[in-house]
Amino acid sequence: MKMQKFDVLVIGSGPAGEGAAMMAAKNRLKVALIERHFEVGGGCTHWGTIPSKALRHAVKVLHDLKRNPLLREQHLSSRLTYPQLLASAANVIDLQVASRRRSYDRNRVPIFGGEARLLDAHTLQVQPGAGKPYRLSAKHIVIAAGSRPYHPPDVDFTHPRVRDSDSILRYAEHPFSVTIYGAGVIGCEYASIFINLGAKVTLVNTHDRLLSFLDDEIAEALSYHLREQGCVIRHNEEFEAVEAREHDVLLHLTSGRRIKSDVLLWANGRTGASQTLQLSAVGLESNLRGQIPVNGHYQTAVPNIYAVGDIAGPPALASAAYVQGSHAVQHILDPAIEPHCLEMIPSGIYTIPEISSVGKSERELQELKAPYEVGHCAFKNLARAQMTDERVGMLKIIFHAENLQVLGVHCFGDNASEIVHIGQTVMASSELNDVRYFTRTTFNYPTMAEAYRVAAYNGLNRLS
Template structure:
């Protein structure tokens, strides 16, 4: 048996954040990872490969629409399996980098599945080595999540996929049905429709991504339809009929949708099974997500849980913050968690969406006096040069104090552009819509959208 101050279970962004924070503070920390390679779902079958695929598809879409390159594209159109391979080098590089982090910080990595023997000991069982028993004063569970599988759906059928297995699909689909129009469903709808597939996106709600600012969500819906995606709102799943040459999705409305492949993207399940958590008295919800308090402590206060295994917001960036905070709280229980509302969301559709802060709906409900500033990308010189004229930047600010309350961006590089607004919002000394007018931006850049939007908003004030 080996003893440590902290044992972290899972090597995704949450686990890495927790382990590195412990190592930098000179604590004896060990990491447990059940996969052969570290990095978690984010690196191997989630964020990294799907975003690399998205980038490859976006590049091809640009070639297809550019008059200088469209003839080359039409003569040599790559297929889906070729595009998937574009992620291989990125994944390999990420694994190598992360392994070096643990080596340089002298954090031992134990390969295998972890299960609690009691409140202070876990057993790690790998496929080849003998079981290891690790004892620690504190544990951080960062085991991630996986796609939810309804019990009546046969995911072994080659035409029924989830968001993990679709990245191993070996054919070029002519038509794709996506059930579930959350972030993952919308991202894959963008990918496949820009790949030239006939895409039907089935949504159980009355509109896409209801947590977004309504104007941004409507813009996404419009552009998905413009690209050729058919969106079906307020539909309920009844059954799936996989066949040899296609698959049919039966909906409770009576509608039947036939396609080459069905991508199930409706919810996720926490990777908490087999760890013996219930036996310790640690509560789980119906989706296997661990219940925690505001400081990410479970029912046993020396055992923390962070990242996707606790549910929303289920962002890699948020998971890393949660992991670091869990270790900080172990070291100093007086520290307070970082407000998650200041963590930007990034949705990698084509075009991208990113936002931070409050929406118009939030401000209206709270009766906060606010005004709106817009900048249409089509009016920016940089966007005209690159041809990325679809999209806008939207700033929400207090109409009396001029404090920036929300930043919402739809368009190319939105996930990068949003950080300028995030930085201003985070500092009370600079948080004013006038900051964007008094600051000099390079020209031509996409960043000058902030200056345009700020002028637009101030011009609206009475």
């Protein structure tokens, strides 16, 4: 096969790769995508965000049915099992794949199937699933290969009772008890899922508190809510060994504690999928987590090679990955643009209920010695929350005590990942960014959005 030449080659079709490919195509660059899996979408669509959030939605619906007095008597939900709920996600995955395929077709982006590796700074060799390898070349290469669950060498992940965040989505039984090792975002999300399925859940945390990057008050609210639902949380623990047996699995901790359960979910970190890229061929190296160092434009040490998404490190969010891919190509088009700013990208954690935040936390502002004030709205006081019986949670607005600029918005509760965008929009606008905006705006009633008005008044009333 004659070597084909492009302006941009993108490795990986997850959110980061899609963002890069679409930005290149919209700007009339000749772009091609290399995907090693059987379909487009990457881990986000097939093993991560989409299936796990679809599962979470199914579990949430089941949970709501069980607590609804009008439906509880019908026992409609008692017969649903974990495998049945997993199957409900398959249709969503198919729809997402079809949508992305159409997008690539409409924008004339060819997709090459196979494993890509670097030969030099402008050339890739692609090994398809069957047949001989072939080569592609481009002026620029964008690596968006994603990540995979971290596997410590002394844990046997081939045993059916030992799972990671990918393989747990293929678990074929309805577990009575689950141990989750690692209390980061993935661990907390699955703790919520399994506890709402009625399983006995033990969440083992290697740190002294849950999700330390969150605002302290929000993290404490999540911890309290998980425990109230029956989740056992063990802080400051480290694993010593995993003993997988025929009917159960035993997690041995260095503290001497042993935890027995039907299944162990290992959720302690992810590794950039850089091991097959042959980075050394161009003089690049990954860190211990398989991530490739980049600058503010996502350029690697080789200027025409970019790395975006999970393989470039934090924040490892699908939403951030897409805009990272877009920014990398924008920099190819215009090297004079400003470095990408991640400060206004919201975090979304799909526990039950959700958590979302944007901007500074109280702890960060205390370290900066910035004068600030806080406004709260407890969801239990909102008419909409009372109607939907989603009373757990709150909205928290942090604003500058002198110029009244909104510095951070933190939300814990149903639909938090949607609610946070109102605050994000205000914070991003130099004209609108004033906490009094929320007191001057008319919100539909009853809605969850009016929490902003309540929280703003609550905070303004605290000012001296």
